[in-house]
Amino acid sequence: MVGLLDGIDKRTNLAGHNRIELLLFRLENGQRFGINVFKVQEAIQCPVFTQVPRSHSVVCGIANLRGKTVSIIDLSMAVGGAPHPRDGSGYVIITEYNRSTHGFLVASVEQIIHLEWSQIYPAPKGVGAGSYMTAVTQYNKELVEIVDVEKVLTEVIGVDEHLSDSLVVDSPAEAHHVLVVDDSSVARHQVKQVLDALKVTCTLAKDGQEAWEQLQAWLKEGKDLPSYLSLVISDIEMPRMDGYTLTTRMRADPRTADLYILLHSSLSGVFNQSMVEKVGADKFLAKFVPDELATLVKDCLTEHRSHSTASAA
CATH class of the missing domain: 2.40.50.180 (CheA-289, Domain 4)
Structure with a gap:
């Protein structure tokens, strides 16, 4: 072995x-x-x-x-x-x-x-x-x-779930929504805690298939996903549909192709960076460092806000 x-x-x-x-x-x-x-x-x-x-x-x-x-x-x-x-x-x-x-x-x-x-x-x-x-x-x-x-x-072993005070947000600057995809209840809870501290609302999905179905449901409701959804944070290993396949499907559909996708996984190493490039995800982040996740999320929300403002002009 x-x-x-x-x-x-x-x-x-x-x-x-x-x-x-x-x-x-x-x-x-x-x-x-x-x-x-x-x-x-x-x-x-x-x-x-x-x-x-x-x-x-x-x-x-x-x-x-x-x-x-x-x-x-x-x-x-x-x-x-x-x-x-x-x-x-x-x-x-x-x-x-x-x-x-x-x-x-x-x-x-x-x-x-x-x-x-x-x-x-x-x-x-x-x-x-x-x-x-x-x-x-x-x-x-x-x-x-x-x-x-x-x-x-x-x-x-324990995991440090504490978020630095400097990253905690008192009130949201504007409405943001994030889709969190992870088959581990512990991981979903950890990510949600970070988003709660940033005053960001989220929808939780247990695997890639459930996330894909949620995206389709929002589209049927008439939501403009590039405006409504600021970020997708997805695990890689998941039953039914993994994070790589979810990313590939999203990039192939014009209605979801431009969404920002962060692959957030306990898998680490050079392999993941090569797969991020291969499937078209925007970023890979190894679990779980709250400050790193919060910083990346804040940067993404700022970028999304700027993009939305430019599109509306």
């Missing part, structure tokens, strides 16, 4: 066509889970790690991997399951999320599979706000759960 990110051009093409590669693994209860290969640096047999006093209960310890100290999180415990035995068994999946590297201890690692995002479905209604499932799919007639890793890391 070492070298999972070899063949970057091949994977870029997969992502550009609403496709995904999942690394399948199992936790203590035997349930099969999946994680996007793009977030995986490597999968290795459980390394020797050092326990850290007073650390979070689901943190097994820290390990030195390729000269970098990485925290090892028992993923089974993190999602409410039984702990993995601390006997050196199992595997650790080394991932990069939200600009940081973490290891997730799992019972076993299986294989990489190729799917279309249309084969990935939102978590069923009724699973509750406490669920760690962000999406589901099927493989060989078995359910595969996709874990909301952003929620796990927020609970275990």
Whole structure:
């Protein structure tokens, strides 16, 4: 499983066509889970790690991997399951999320599979706000759960959601509206908090398909979207339709082609910048730094206001 990110051009093409590669693994209860290969640096047999006093209960310890100290999180415990035995068994999946590297201890690692995002479905209604499932799919007639890793890391590591006082707005200069697209409830909440601090109203969508349907609904209502919608902030990884495909569709439709699109994802690296250029998005921003997001949003709103004023003149 070492070298999972070899063949970057091949994977870029997969992502550009609403496709995904999942690394399948199992936790203590035997349930099969999946994680996007793009977030995986490597999968290795459980390394020797050092326990850290007073650390979070689901943190097994820290390990030195390729000269970098990485925290090892028992993923089974993190999602409410039984702990993995601390006997050196199992595997650790080394991932990069939200600009940081973490290891997730799992019972076993299986294989990489190729799917279309249309084969990935939102978590069923009724699973509750406490669920760690962000999406589901099927493989060989078995359910595969996709874990909301952003929620796990927020609970275990913590995320600074504080916005600098200098960026907080007392009252809106004028009406702005933003469409926020993300399958993670945690991520949607984080973005909405920033927009609330800027006194900007927003509509939330859980995936690219829902966002596309919302855009079509606004058009049917007779809204002039370039005037009504100041910005679209979209995640990349989402069930049914990913952010790349949403962007491609919007750019292909003259009625939405000129909307400003910010791709805001826990995926990071050179790959994303190349995909931003390929699909025609305006900007990519790695999650989640509130001040960076707020600054970019304010700049975009200023640009949108200037453009609207010029168009009306």
